[in-house]
Amino acid sequence: MTVQQKKLVEANLTVGFVAKRSGVKVSTLHFYETKGLIRSWRNNGNQRRYKPDVLRRVAVIKAAQAMGITLEEIKQTLATLPEQRTPTKEDWSALSKNWQAQLDERIAFMQRLRERVDGCIGCGCLSMTKCPIYNKDDYLGEEQSGAVLLNNPQKELNNG
Amino acid sequence: MTVQQKKLVEANLTVGFVAKRSGVKVSTLHFYETKGLIRSWRNNGNQRRYKPDVLRRVAVIKAAQAMGITLEEIKQTLATLPEQRTPTKEDWSALSKNWQAQLDERIAFMQRLRERVDGCIGCGCLSMTKCPIYNKDDYLGEEQSGAVLLNNPQKELNNG
DNA sequence: TTAAAACCTCAAGCTAACTTAAGGTCAATA
DNA sequence: TATTGACCTTAAGTTAGCTTGAGGTTTTAA
Secondary structure: OOHHHHHHHHOOEEHHHHHHHHOOOHHHHHHHHHOOOOOOEEOOOOOEEEOOHHHHHHHHHHHHHHOOOOHHHHHHHHOOOOOOOOOOHHHHHHHHHHHHHHHHHHHHHHHHHHHHHHHHHOOOOOOOOOOHHHOOOOOOHHHHHOOOOOOOHHHHHOOO | OOHHHHHHHHOOEEHHHHHHHHOOOHHHHHHHHHOOOOOOEEOOOOOEEEOOHHHHHHHHHHHHHHOOOOHHHHHHHHOOOOOOOOOOHHHHHHHHHHHHHHHHHHHHHHHHHHHHHHHHHOOOOOOOOOOHHHOOOOOOHHHHHOOOOOOOHHHHHOOO
């Protein structure tokens, strides 16, 4: 039995092992911990030890990031997981439902954007007074209070 | 005739006017200029003056950003516009085609991600050795060389 | 047992996309 | 004409999400 397999069985993982397994750097795990996204305890020599479910947490963090969700939002959603026991299938399922809705909104937004790209950027109405692209109230107006996408650039579109 | 209408007719716009009309701050216009995204000339008093098509450029920049395209990419795409003449309908249309494809890729990626969220985050296979979420080669593997989304977090997923 | 690998902390650095501040000039209007 | 508002430049600050480096300790393995 290798050391890593042993670690796995004993169910307290080192930071290096978690890093390798989850595909993130050790520094990222430290960083996530300072941000309250993951937790660890220390051994006698002050080294971090993790429960195996940290791997799922990190994978979920990465998946959520790929959806465009910020670490702060992810943290808040992860905070809904139970603290006392290891999260169950149902716990994780609830999380995913939460993000599914956001993802659906984002996809819908992108699709509306796509239509706008068709109709607007490439349109023939180069007159500033006629083209809706110059009319901020029209342009992407429905998104005003909707999904937050990509650092919210659409909020800027509606300023002033 | 107001001053602003006058400016519009005379077709050389002040930075303040462009800022108000395009919904971005003056400092943003300065910034875009240093980044080579827009251009201006100076009047006798060293103040910036813009051609009206800067409004379309800014609107297009904002739309592209909402698609998740970086300023650097936007700059490169805008660089394909003619320098000597005011861009025509066809010029802008070509741009929009370019970004439509990227947007389609992004939408497709999000949709694949959505399926993964269904099947993976919320799944019952909490065993580390079985769940594909722990297997970086499986998880989102198709995206390896695909669309760049949201600061490329999916690249991280495949590291190490 | 000892050298290398892994780990620790804390501070600083990095990129994108801007914003803010300071100190000064130019232009519009009462 | 004078004052207010718009504009100028340059430098530094901001946020997110990390990474890098320095200097030191612990663990592992030959």
